[in-house]
Amino acid sequence: MTTGTARRSLWLSRRALLAHLVISAWVPGCLVAAWWQATIALSGNALSYLYAVEWPAFAIFGVVVWWNFLHDDPAERVNFRLRALDRGPRPPDSSRTAPPASYRSRDEDPALGAYNDYLEQLSRRQRPKTWRRQ
Amino acid sequence: MSVPKRFRSMDGALKRYRFMAYTVGTGLLILVFVGIPIQIWGHSKTVVAIVGPIHGYLYLIYLVAALDLARRARFGIGRLLVMISAGLVPFVAFIIERKIEKSMHAELGAVDESAEPAEHR
Known part of the structure; x- marks a missing residue:
């Protein structure tokens, strides 16, 4: 089942590459947003602690969708x-x-x-x- | 039963998705049409400070519910992306929730009409 060709098409098909492109922008974007909220939180905005946790969760959600998308046979x-x-x-x-x-x-x-x-x-x-x- | 447990029912997934769509849709309306006007013209951040983070975390639950339904009902990635972005624009969550619910009922209903009862029940 998991021949080399199958694995290559799983990770390197056009749609897979597009997914890699999107996720490689999404995860750093979320982490930057989390960092930004963390700095605001540390400078006194208590509300931003909640958002600083939320952004990494969005990043994880993106990774789950990306993984499902790739492994959908x-x-x-x-x-x-x-x-x-x-x-x-x-x-x-x-x-x-x-x-x-x-x-x-x-x-x-x-x-x-x-x-x-x-x-x-x-x-x-x-x-x-x-x-x-x- | 040899069918994996997670495939047994879409009903629960659809109900969870619909509940979260209404919750998130309402939360967003409160945030945009009550909280933000009060913040801008009333110079009070109270509503935004309370509703904002709650809505944010409810949206996270909404995302999980949407993904769960999309996987069970074999939705395409396009429909999942529509469900995801529906939670971000005021009123759209209600519209998309209705569309999803209708299309699933149409498919289940079509089965009922063309059913050959004795064969597989």
Whole structure:
């Protein structure tokens, strides 16, 4: 699965590079803002202590989004839907994870049923939602 | 159950997102249309000093709720960015929340209409 090519496209595709560009501006920006608020806080503005903590949190949030964006595998998503439908092909490594005969048990709870319906609907429309272009 | 727990339901994620959208939307309105006018023309920082930081941290929770929903419902990055920026412009949080809620209901509703009940229930 994790061949050299796959890893290269994960980190070096055009969209990945764009994501790197955005995150490499976002994180220093947040840290500069945090530093700025910290200096204001130290010069007497008590309110700025709160903002000085908040900006690093924004930086971390950006990193989480960036990481999710990079590791969002469209093939895995399609596979997930097909497995949810229990109609499509098994994933290549299905012998290892050994999925049950059906993902839709007769006594599935309503919330899970609604979610499976939703995934089924997305799959039926042939429009897999993904953060990466396929 | 072999479906990962985090995939079991979007309902909770949608509810959390909607609640936070209303909270953050209201907080921003108070900040922009009450706090800042009072600061500028009333020369009092009290409202901004109280609502400002609270709103800031609520916005952080709003971001987490939006990301959670986006992951569960398989939203694209574009829609997530719209949700993120919606919390920054007055009134827009309410509009986007409504759009998200409507589109998800449309998709779930379309399933109901075209359902083949016996096959997978």
